Amino acid sequence: MNVLIIGGAGMVGQKLVQRLAIDERLGDREIGAVELFDVVEASVPDSSFEITASTGDLSDQSTAAALVAMRPDVIFHLAAVVSGEAEADFAKGYRINLDGTRYLLDAICAAEDYCPRIVFTSSIAVFGAPYPEAIGDEFLTTPLTSYGTQKAIGELLLSDFTRRGMMDGVGIRLPTICVRPGRPNKAASGFFSNIIREPLAGKEAVLPVSDDVRHWHASPRSAVGFLIRAATIPSEEVGTRRNLTMPGISVTVGDQIEALRSVAGDQVVARIRREPDEAIIRMVDGWPRNFDPQRAIRLGFEADASFEDIIRVHVEDELGGNIS
Secondary structure (H helix, E strand, O other): OEEEEEOOOOHHHHHHHHHHHHHOEEOOEEOOEEEEEEOOOOOOOOOOOEEEEEEOOOOOHHHHHHHHHOOOOEEEEOOOOOHHHHHHOHHHHHHHHHHHHHHHHHHHHHOOOOOOEEEEEEEHHHOOOOOOOOEOOOOOOOOOOHHHHHHHHHHHHHHHHHHOOOOEEEEEEEOEEOOOOOOOOOOOOHHHHHHHHHHHOOOOEEEOOOOOOEEEEEOHHHHHHHHHHHHHOOHHHHOOOOEEEOOOEEEEHHHHHHHHHHHHOHHHHOOEEEOOOHHHHHHHHOOOOOEOOHHHHHOOOOOOOOHHHHHHHHHHHHOOOOOO
């Protein structure tokens, strides 16, 4: 089988292709080739099968058509302008997150005798306040940001095109992925990772919100597991409701800090500096805090058991088991 990863240069895309290179299969099918596509060239890991990388702009309609012309069996659509950037640049957010997605789906529909599995990464940003204690599978999608709106529209398109038999789509609403390796990105939620990643690396981190802020998290390792499950789950098990909220861990910032203390000690925690940022505080106030994703759990999606486990995943995968 052939696989296309759109957004293959991003953190999750890189983690995914590394996992595929190790497994050499997706579900019960051997992988023949993987194509990584992004606006910048992706790193290509060593593999027993062919992995290639290409660059371009998905919001250019011809780009989507060229990618689909390769007729991949599975398409992972991970590419997006992140939340903070989509809110700051209204036109760019809609061009990339909505137009690019629509062009991709249209290109699939235009191909004859072709019905790939497409895995679309959505977000818990599709939900808006006021929230129940835990958001269940029946809670309405009423986004309060441009990013959340773009993702919600993508979910509806995926469902409708799948209903009409034009593709076999599964959308997964990712928790905030923590701890993100590398440099901070423009996501408004970046501080959740920063207050863990930087202290573990011997650096100071700024905490812009109070310790009682609660949020929904999963590790990069779990995110890859979600993608693989979404790519391989039988369509009849998913049924007509094609978008699923992924499992995760609901913790406060204070809980994160205590988990860091448990794993790495007081000296590491002391590297967190509190510096309130009113703009971030206002934004975070409208975010969902806790979920009860029973459908995804019944369908075999699994997340981390604790926030301590999330930190240990980062230490193992990014720091070679060492803490500075």
